Amino acid sequence: MQQRILGKSGIKVSALGLGCMGMSPGSYLYGRPDESDSIKTIHKAFELGVNLFDTADMYGMGHNEMLLGKVLKPFRNQVTISTKCGLVYSADGISRNGKKAYIKKACEASLARLETDFIDLYYLHRLDPETPIEESMEAMSELHQAGKIRAVGLSEVDSKMIEKANIVFPIAAVQSEYSIIVRKAAESVLPTCKKLGIAFMPYSPIGRGFLSGKIQSIQEFESDDFRRGLPYLQDENILYNLELVNTIGKIAKKTDRTSAQVSLAWLLAQDPHIIPISGTTKVKHIQENVQAVELELSMAEIAELNIACAQHPLKGERFPQGMEEWFVN
DSSP states (O other): OOEEEOTTSOOEEESSEEEOGGGSOSTTOOSOOOHHHHHHHHHHHHHTTOOEEEOOTTGGGGHHHHHHHHHHGGGGGGSEEEEEEOEEEETTEEEEOOOHHHHHHHHHHHHHHHTOSOEEEEEEOSOOTTSOHHHHHHHHHHHHHTTSEEEEEEESOOHHHHHHHHHHSOEEEEEEEOOSSOOHHHHHHHHHHHHHTOEEEEESTTGGGGGGTOOOOGGGSOTTOGGGGOGGGSHHHHHHHHHHHHHHHHHHHHTTOOHHHHHHHHHHHHOTTBOOEEEOSOHHHHHHHHHGGGOOOOHHHHHHHHHHHHHSOOOSOSSOTTOGGGSOO
């Protein structure tokens, strides 16, 4: 497994991380996860050289962290755990909290659920519009000084906020959605990450499964799968967006690889600072994804994909109307 470095933290991680969100039931449900399958997938990922496991305190309302804590405990010192705080469930829905007292309290709760003395990479999941980023970063700095966390990350932020936060405490990683088909938000901050020496960690690098070529209609999703509500997968949009997916499929066929592997290989080829976080709950998919690390696309193949993207830009938003405040676009 190739290794990449989390910004200037010095922490070496596998070039591909495992996103564990889908292993827990909750508001971002991808079908119905089977815990035994999830445990097998985590074990297989570690066996194949993946040592970066990504979660958050809100995934399954703590269930995800408890699952990871239990499974990773036997080899805790051989893995890097990233988790997040800043999104809070309440009777009124989900709110944001970036206050110092909250972040410290949330960290202690995550440490307990993860059954560990420290968190390798601790993210502010979303910015709190009511709290200056400087206060949030001061909390992170104090947690680092106390040995509770090793490095700090931000999720779904713009370049201006990255630079402000980095002044208070060095940012090791920025996480946002990025794939062949969803590029705008990530590409706007990539130059800033490169300038400051920050790792960029794309989530949904296979377009929430769409770039695998196995999804032809939202009818293929279970009734409670949240992807049914994504605008770019709706009837008139998905047919247009499948043209790009078909191009990926053609390149995959020529290289005797899968569309998912080509999608991941394209991301890995963009910059050595990029570390995709690919989520799955199936052993066969983690095996497939890990093989993408060794796939080197030719310059011609990368150019072909980029031309296809330019000719067929994503049709439809990446999130439902009313969720704009949760994402940078």
